[in-house]
Amino acid sequence: MSSPVTRPSGLPKQMRASVLSAPGSVSVESRPTPSPAADEVLVRVGSVGVCGSDVHYYQHGRIGDFVVESPLVLGHEAGGAIVQVGSAVEASRVGERVSIEPQRPRGDSAETLAGHYNLDPAMEFYATPPIDGAFAEYVLIQSHFAHRVPDSVSNDAAALMEPLSVGIHAARKAGITAGSRVLITGAGPIGVICAQVARAFGALEVVVSDLSEVRRAQALRLGATRALDPRVDPIESLGVDAFIEASGAAPAIRQGLAALRPAGTAVLVGMGADDPALPVHLIQNKELLVTGVFRYTNTWPLAIALVESGAVDLDSLVTGRFALDEVEAALSESTRESSLKTIVEPGRLSDS
Secondary structure, three states: EOOOOOOOOOOOOOOEEEEEOOOOOEEEEEEEEEOOOOOOOEEEEEEEEOOOOHHHHHHHOOOOEEOOOOOOOOOOOEEEEEEEEEEOHHHOOOOEEEEEEOOOOOOHHHHOOOOOOHHHOOEEEEEOOOOOOOOOOOEEEEHHEEEEEOOOOOHHHHHOHHHHHHHHHHHHHHHHOOOEHHHHHHOOHHHHHHHHHHHHHOEEEEEEEEOOHHHHHHHHHHHOOOOOOOOOOOOHOOEEEEEOOOOOOHHHHHHHHHHHEEEEEEEOOOOOOOOOOOOOHHHHHHOOOOEEEEOOOOHHHHHHHHHHHOOOOOHHHHHEEHHHEEEEEEEEHHHOOOOOOEEEEOOOOOOO
């Protein structure tokens, strides 16, 4: 039986949210605690991962055509617990720990009906202007995008199912399977997660390249079988089955394409220059498949299973932890070379 929308006792009328008001300016504001529509749930946020897109919006106020034109709550990697449900949602879900898939596609778009709901042009996505994100005490999400997580999964890991989903989507498009040899360029958070996913998918060899010695060492600790310096190591001669580009650097794209065996697959994940030069003759002569990823589709059940089984370790990625009124420090920390995943905990008290 569905439940009526009532405000549970103890649920505050106002909540705190960290708001980006202009490039380089974030502050905590008091906002009304939202109430769920019929198909929504209200989640008390436990952990939020800081993404490179959050940093970019904070620094520049835009990413490509997405421009911050009014105050915006950042953060889209989130997990927490359901505290209120809409009238069409089972009341038994209150108290359930969940990982949030932070998107709302139209149900009737051609892309959604074809199974590619991530490509819906009318998508509403957390922390993508003008949609608010999860650097707040409470957020709303459609009930089917609030994925239950078992008690063995931490709040941090529940939040980081989102970047894990990017890695899963990339590995699926790359065709990684048992025995695959894989090159990943870029040993930032997504590159390291892609390395873990490749190993979980059965890859025999996972080579990660990065300019940073610190990040190469992290990649070896967290899933890579080899870590190379692209300035000195012979990456072009690797002859791998699949190449995942996670740096956004044009030279890395060209190196990775050259490293593919004939009929290999390249998946472009990292965001860099809009129009990098590509070796078209190489793509043609080796019949390479070159594709990209834009977020993810139908990845959360597998993501949760990989973490619950221990095949992927998300908790080890966490290198910093901050309160809601320390979001500016969290964004700054995320730019450090040694930082992988910085976590914001809206319910955490600041040290100051």
